[in-house]
Amino acid sequence: MPFLYYFVTWAVVTFVQVVVVPRLVISGIYPDILTAVIIIISLRYGRRFGVWFAFTLAISVDLLDPHKLGWMTLLSSFLAYSAGIVRETIYLENPWFESTIVFIGTFVYLLFYRFLPEPQLFFANFSKMIAESFLIAVYTVVVVGFIIVFQRQRYGARELS
């Protein structure tokens, strides 16, 4: 991926996550665009680039919350690495597969992101945490799924590198 393309993607995703996402909140449920983009980039460009991309993207957004500083970076890196492994094993280049991976990845990532920094809080509100994570994953895949389908129809399948 060219550096300029990478930088523009980073700037756009950070802008969306910091400025746009807070305005898409519905009853506390928001689309986790950052996680979705990390998964998609890792699926398309492999785990090595995916981890770098996830790390730089997550650390910039992670800075907003000093209480959880580092957790998003850590989990995003693992998420990107896992998505890269999926790419090398069972990846199917179609929008439905990518959307499914985005949904599963977002849901699992959110569970860990809520559990690891504050496990007591997580277990105290277990069902609520599960429900919120699920709804956020659904919201994310609804928003990002349209973009994936549009992008696939507009530009066609990209050759794996």
Added chain:
Amino acid sequence: MLNFRRGIFRNQQLIPLIVAVVISAFLIILPLDLRTTASRIGTLSLLYPYSELDRYLRRIDTAFDANRELNRRLDSLSVLVSRLIENKYENDRLRAMLGFDLHLPLRLIPAEVVSVSFGYPYKSMVINAGSEMNIGPNMPVLTPSGIVGKTIAAGFHSSTVQLLYDPACRVAARIQASRAQGIITYAGGNFLTMRDVPAEESALVGDSVVTSGLGGIFPEGLFIGTVIKTEAREGGLFRDIKVLPGADISALDEVFVTPAVPTYPFLERQ
């Protein structure tokens, strides 16, 4: 152990993950005050444009909400102001009518206009007072500004009034200053004509025209209107005088009906 290290560094894919994990772990174990400082530095440098944009958009959102709330209040206040203005006009009218009632030695029955019709066969209006208030046919209907017509039919709760604008309506009148007499009829538009005024009688623009009391319906001295034009008939003994009615007949809200012709002289509008 050596083989394990070689395995890690041979696998190029793992290096970014290891670096990311180490940095992340370092950030996680930092004391909270250092994390807060790092967060503040990052927010003020890396994320500064986004934070500023976000703050700016929040201000716009707040201004938008405030604007919507103010518009809502403005709408309700506009309705309130409109009602207050209407009440003021009604108050002014009622005060004028009250003063008129006090100064005119007639028994006046107040009534509100229910509807006005300028169609066939009569140019008429309906008022909300009838025989229950001793109103019958052929009673003068007037306002503080002048007469507007006469009743032609009375129900129990309402009456029909033939307006001065009806072509069939005739009112015996005279010029207040010169005492010249004539008959008031409708002249089209918002004007009346005083017909059959002797040519030699004086009638000046601005003179008041009042009822003469000779018709038997309207008492003497009620204000009708003001002379705005005099036209002499060629070679004739009479002339016609164009009169602007004192009452705005097309915009009436409240009127008085005077049920009986009194026997004493009336005050005349100066």
